[in-house]
Amino acid sequence: MADDALRHQAHADAIVARAAEQLRGVLRELAAAIDPFPTFPGTFFSYGIEVPLDDVPSEHGCVVLGEDGELHELRLGLDVAGAADGDPAGLRAEERVPLEELPPALFVLYAQRAVQAAVAYIERAAR
Numbered sequence: 770m771a772d773d774a775l776r777h778q779a780h781a782d783a784i785v786a787r788a789a790e791q792l793r794g795v796l797r798e799l800a801a802a803i804d805p806f807p808t809f810p811g812t813f814f815s816y817g818i819e820v821p822l823d824d825v826p827s828e829h830g831c832v833v834l835g836e837d838g839e840l841h842e843l844r845l846g847l848d849v850a851g852a853a854d855g856d857p858a859g860l861r862a863e864e865r866v867p868l869e870e871l872p873p874a875l876f877v878l879y880a881q882r883a884v885q886a887a888v889a890y891i892e893r894a895a896r
Contacts, residue, residue, distance in 0.1 A: 782873075789873040792880035797838030799887040806836035807890070809843060815863045817843055818890050820883045829868065834883040840876075841865040 800806065809817040817833030820840065831843045848862040871879065 785873045785877060789876045789880065792877060792884070793838070796834060796840075796880060796883055796887070799884065799891070800834060800836055800838035803836070803887065803891060803894075809833060812843075812845065812863050813861055815843060815865055817841065817865065818883070818886050820879060820886050822879065822882060825878060825882075832868065832879060832883075833865070834887055835865060840868045840871070840879055840883060842868060 803818075806816045807818065809815045809819070815833075816836045820832040820834060822829075822832055829842045831845075833841050833843045835841050842865070844862075844864045844866060846862040847860050868876075868879070
């Protein structure tokens with residue numbers, strides 16, 4: 770009985786891993802189809818399409834689909850050391866941190882939302 774349960778768990782894990790890999794390909798194709806890729810609203814240097822995760826418990830802040838087709842956490846802040854030259858833009862700190870270590874099941878959830886966001890962006894741009 771326990772062997773059957775473990776076999777089913779392994780099968781389910783393999784399905785999720787396969788779905789994650791397929792979604793990675795879909796995200797790369799969608800990102801490649803968006804030209805020019807949009808800058809993230811309110812940023813100076815960061816490109817990305819926000820992945821809406823409002824209803825998903827997450828330890829990540831703002832998740833975006835990057836022009837590379839990967840998922841990133843967008844971190845915005847202030848770089849006080851950059852203020853030395855008096856340029857207000859120099860105060861801005863923008864960093865995209867790749868979400869490379871997401872477990873496959875969580876990646877599938879994020880990726881599905883990223884697909885929806887990218888398709889919505891493409892549809893809006895086509896109007």
